[in-house]
Amino acid sequence: MHVLSNEDIDQLLTMPECIGVLEEMYRDYAVGQALLVPRIDNLSPSTEEGAYYGFKQMGGAWPRRRVQALRINSDIITHPVIAGKPRRVKEPKANGRWVGLVFLFSSETGALLAIFPDGAMQRLRVGAANGIALNHLARANARTLALIGSGWQAGGQVMAALAVRPFSDIRVFSPRSASRDAFIAEAKLRHPTVNFHNIDNAEECVNGADVIMSATSSMVRVLEPAWLKPGVHVSCIKAQEVDQEVIDGCDRVVMHVTAQPKHYDNIMEGTPNIYAGPKNGWWSKLGDKFADYPDLAQVVAGRAIGRTSPDDITCFVNNVGIGLQFAAAGALVLDKARAAGLGHELPDDWFSETVHP
């Protein structure tokens, strides 16, 4: 049984590889050859005033690679009001650290193969999904990217975008200039041939861009419908960044996953201060219309149509993550870790038994 770290995974898994293995998985998923294990958020009271405990679980089985993944997040969550709006904040209460883990099992033997933190892979798989969508939906000649957001996830979006199109110019907008400066300084080091532009106005950032990628934690839309011009491709990393009006302004909308449009909440009585989030957001208003959009896997597998003309406005909504992404990327990382001799190896017998219930 292998224990890997975020550093191991950052070192082992490149964005192009992650995109490759996820594409392979989406093709299987599109034809029923991968099993989605639904995301469930289990919420119960914490010991802290105003905080609650969130235990999130999602998973997936991918028979082609003989893996089953289970990804969990074990979080103390608060909802401080910041700039007049409630924000969902995960408190690092485990010795100043967060707890998100992936457990990888063999569907051939049942054995627990690996445990690793979810952070590094989380960013890669979110970026990879948006990169795959970009590859299938954006114009082939797209060269200018507008990025809304300058946090950790925004970095993954840039890596994914550059893996599928040779963008020459990337414009970065986010509300705080210090954050933009820091982001661009780091991005230039990683992508020295790209021209990064620091823009202090969202509309100016997106105006004339071939692709707009949003990577924020905003709970309200970050784009105005009027900003979407013919030929543009738009993507986001959570549903709340766009809304029905933005969606309605697009010619072709693709969801990440339609089988589970949002997570299921399992909430204990007395859990304080529940953040309504997606439950009362535009998803519920979208209602039946939701099922009309294809999902990413269908587009990847050629079972749904992507862009049909250079003037189409296309949109990818990364509405919910799936554990299958961790199954796919996890299988690849484990192969590479074994080959490279990285990680801690623990006795298999600690994680198996001679009796069965």
Add this chain to the structure above:
Amino acid sequence: MHVLSNEDIDQLLTMPECIGVLEEMYRDYAVGQALLVPRIDNLSPSTEEGAYYGFKQMGGAWPRRRVQALRINSDIITHPVIAGKPRRVKEPKANGRWVGLVFLFSSETGALLAIFPDGAMQRLRVGAANGIALNHLARANARTLALIGSGWQAGGQVMAALAVRPFSDIRVFSPRSASRDAFIAEAKLRHPTVNFHNIDNAEECVNGADVIMSATSSMVRVLEPAWLKPGVHVSCIKAQEVDQEVIDGCDRVVMHVTAQPKHYDNIMEGTPNIYAGPKNGWWSKLGDKFADYPDLAQVVAGRAIGRTSPDDITCFVNNVGIGLQFAAAGALVLDKARAAGLGHELPDDWFSETVHP
């Protein structure tokens, strides 16, 4: 982070302790102070002809002890036909071993506290649930126990029964005499003051007993309704061991859990040879009537009536296990393991991270 073994748990957790901590948890659960995370069985194809891969997950949060448990089983499953009937068999494909694990988290900090195999605790918690039911439902003066079954779980039933009533005589029936002989030889060593009787006929075994406990893997009823005499208490470890006719012959029926009457199946297309089991069994026929039975927690908490007279025929149906049992017993075992210095300790930093998705 602690890694414990089945041997550690067998050494640390006694049946009376397990019964005690489970009673405490059921009292909280009855009043909404514990969160049940549903059992989901995820089934997908295996590489082996005729086999499939089953990934079972269940869990629970118990705020009083600040724990969240997740229990998983990762099994290669076949359905050989034995004596004309299909049986559900878990193949030990992980180096000849099975894979069932409990992950215990802190709901105060989020940290992963412990990992241990589920086997030893599985038997204790199944036994404990039936013992708690026996304690609340059987006559106080019960002294003769009829046990149907002589496997591993049957041993847990005997431990539980003796923890709550001073049975002087235990009659054991199972179809194979060699299995009975072996079971009784071992039981005598563990319980030297009890008279064990080896009985080769089910009706004779139960006739005149104060309590009947069934602990088999049978998919059809193991009791005839006519065998139930006034005053007897009947219990089983899976719903299939009794049927609607047996249930209808009882004055008072208590289910283990009514919030989730059976597990949910999440099945990938093309998964071979699915065993219908509970899905098409008497549960579905029971239909709406099911909700009329109280659950064990309600009886423990005094919110439902148990036995009302010495002549009542009472029945406990241990219809489905819940992850909350592992949360409760797990919290206790971990406290004891720390105090005793048992188990392997691994660096907490391996199972936490400095980023959060």
